[in-house]
Amino acid sequence: MPKIKIVSDSTCDLTKDLLDEHEIDIVPLFVNFKEESYRDLEDIQTEKMYELVDKCGILPKTTAATPGSFHDTFKKYLDEGYQILYIGLGSKFSATYSSANIAKQMLESENIHLIDSANLSSGIGLLLLKAAKYREQGMDILEIVSRIEETVPKVRSQFVIDTLEYLNKGGRVSSLSALMGGMLRIKPIIKVRNGEMHVGKKARGSITKGIDLLIKEYLDHIDNIDNEFVMVTHSLAHESYLYIKEKIKGKGIKNLYETSAGCVISSHCGKGTIGILYIEN
Numbered sequence: 001m002p003k004i005k006i007v008s009d010s011t012c013d014l015t016k017d018l019l020d021e022h023e024i025d026i027v028p029l030f031v032n033f034k035e036e037s038y039r040d041l042e043d044i045q046t047e048k049m050y051e052l053v054d055k056c057g058i059l060p061k062t063t064a065a066t067p068g069s070f071h072d073t074f075k076k077y078l079d080e081g082y083q084i085l086y087i088g089l090g091s092k093f094s095a096t097y098s099s100a101n102i103a104k105q106m107l108e109s110e111n112i113h114l115i116d117s118a119n120l121s122s123g124i125g126l127l128l129l130k131a132a133k134y135r136e137q138g139m140d141i142l143e144i145v146s147r148i149e150e151t152v153p154k155v156r157s158q159f160v161i162d163t164l165e166y167l168n169k170g171g172r173v174s175s176l177s178a179l180m181g182g183m184l185r186i187k188p189i190i191k192v193r194n195g196e197m198h199v200g201k202k203a204r205g206s207i208t209k210g211i212d213l214l215i216k217e218y219l220d221h222i223d224n225i226d227n228e229f230v231m232v233t234h235s236l237a238h239e240s241y242l243y244i245k246e247k248i249k250g251k252g253i254k255n256l257y258e259t260s261a262g263c264v265i266s267s268h269c270g271k272g273t274i275g276i277l278y279i280e281n
Helices: 016-021 046-056 067-079 096-107 122-136 141-154 165-169 175-184 207-220 238-248 263-269
Strands: 003-009 024-027 030-033 036-039 061-063 082-088 112-116 155-160 186-193 196-204 225-234 256-260 274-280
Touching (some): 003 067, 024 067, 030 046, 067 082, 067 096, 082 141, 096 112, 112 141, 122 256, 122 274, 155 207, 207 238, 207 274, 238 256, 238 274
Parallel strands (some): 082 112
Antiparallel strands (some): 030 061, 155 274, 186 196
């Protein structure tokens, strides 16, 4: 049976240990401060990005992974005799998926398979871990593709935002909404559904109140959650992770992972953002 290589991009927000353990390769997106361009998580880490935001007084612009980057990565593994499965940032969020498709067309290979995750952050990561598990079970690539495509609409990604500043600077909410949100101390829940971000419930007060909404929704659906992998992903909010872990531990979760949001995801959501991500049965 041909070897299978799983490839993603730097927005999948899996830890280096998980990427190494499951032999998943990453193609970076880019974070740009004026004329300076950095490869996400290769040339710049999240904490350094926030330091540059404070120093420059502006948010970075983010750009998609390039067709050339995908071409080089795909060709490397094709030359080594692999079939390739790419699962990356949803096509409605970035041109990254399109770049991967351009690279596939350039290489004219039937051994490259692309799946639009319709998601972001560790919502992609959940699909990658499932694909890696199926590969380890000996499934061929077409069966893995079929199973992952069936799983895509079952991924549930939701985050609570601590500050609306980053959504405002990124053009995702108006200045008035951000001002009013700050005055009223609103902590919105952002959900990813059908490949797009939507505002769910809104907590008022501390970030903990928003986190409590996330936890309640998770526990309300716990009987219909695939307990194999659950992610808590955040942007420099480890204490909030510990709070969530204490609330949901012992609920039948086989693998609960803490992961950190990379620069691209963090540049759009801001410091303190935290989410619970899982797959529904």
